[in-house]
Each structure stands twice: as structure tokens, then as C-alpha cells.
Amino acid sequence: MANKRMKIAILALQGSFAEHEKIMQRLGHETFEVRQASDWDKQKDGLIIPGGESTVMLKLLHELNLFEPIKKDIENGLPVYGTCAGLIILSKEVEDAKSPYDRFATMNISTCRNAYGRQMGSFAAIAPMKGIAEPVPMTFIRAPYIDKVGEGVEVLAEVDGHIVAARQGNQLVTAFHPELGEDTRIHELFASMLK
Numbered sequence: 001m002a003n004k005r006m007k008i009a010i011l012a013l014q015g016s017f018a019e020h021e022k023i024m025q026r027l028g029h030e031t032f033e034v035r036q037a038s039d040w041d042k043q044k045d046g047l048i049i050p051g052g053e054s055t056v057m058l059k060l061l062h063e064l065n066l067f068e069p070i071k072k073d074i075e076n077g078l079p080v081y082g083t084c085a086g087l088i089i090l091s092k093e094v095e096d097a098k099s100p101y102d103r104f105a106t107m108n109i110s111t112c113r114n115a116y117g118r119q120m121g122s123f124a125a126i127a128p129m130k131g132i133a134e135p136v137p138m139t140f141i142r143a144p145y146i147d148k149v150g151e152g153v154e155v156l157a158e159v160d161g162h163i164v165a166a167r168q169g170n171q172l173v174t175a176f177h178p179e180l181g182e183d184t185r186i187h188e189l190f191a192s193m194l195k
């Protein structure tokens, strides 16, 4: 059975947003880029926060008046998928946050930023992931990992004893970048969370 066509907002301030758009379009969904406050008024079924540099993205989110409306919609149940920097921005607690700006902090997780060191943070792995039948190839780039999860958070994947994917209700996060490979299963998992 064909999936329903969804409309997905992609935060396009910085980072690997174009790659997320391509995958979602390949899966038959509609996407639009969020670059300024007026873009956020459009109807949407979900949001992707890409990887990039969380400090830069947070600064722009606040300066462009996107922070409050997006945070409110996530709190009200809008499905969101954060990769890497996106994971950091959704985390309640961050070690080495290095940003004076508030994060969305909507997800009950504690995250180590640049957790593997700046060089070591870039590597590839293959690991099982809950909800996906076969192991998933994972590309890490100056990646964070989740070191603690709180109530309501389901751990979906671990690499070398560190949590690299998790879900809390409407929020999905991965420390790795499925948008940089050919495997579309994580994006399909996110699409299945959209109403």
C-alpha cells in the first residue's frame, strides 16, 4: 500500500538540509524549507532539524524569531526528527554546549557534544536499530552521543556502548546521518510517525 503523501518542513538555516529533502521527496513526500519566520506558518505534518553546527543554528533560530513558534509546536506534538546537531538542539541537557542560546530542550535526554573528540567524531558503523529489520549503516561526523535518557525515552540504537538513536513520543533523534547514505529506512520510520 502506498504511503500517504506528507508535507515536511526542513529547517534550512545551515547544514545538511538538502540531503534530507531529497530523501523525503524520493519517498514520495512533499518538503519545504524553513528559512524565516513566515515559512513556519505553512501547513506541515512534521519537521526535520538537520546536522550542521548547533551553535550556529541556535543563534539563527533565535535571531530569526523561529525559536518560540517551533518549540511550541514540538511541545504540542508536531513530529520532529533531529540528526546530530538537531539531536543536540532537542536535548534537555548538553555537556559542552558552548552556546549562550536556549535549546528546544524538549527531549528528556542528556547529550555529550563532540563526544568522540573533533577528529575521532567522524566514523562509520553498522548496528541494529529497534523498529528496523536489518542492521543500519551509520555515518558519524563530529558526532554527539546520548549519555542519559529520562522518562518516556526509548533507546533505539547503541554503538560501542553509547546511545546513538532514541525516541520520545513525537520526537526521533539520531547522532548519525542517514541522509548522507542510500538507506532510507530511518526516514521511513520518521514518516510512519506522521499523522
Ligand code: GLN
Pocket (backbone or CB within 6 Å): 050, 051, 052, 053, 054, 055, 083, 084, 085, 086, 088, 113, 114, 141, 142, 143, 144
Ligand atoms: N558537532 C556539531 C555540533 O555540535 C554537530 C555535528 C553534526 O551535526 N554533524 O553542532
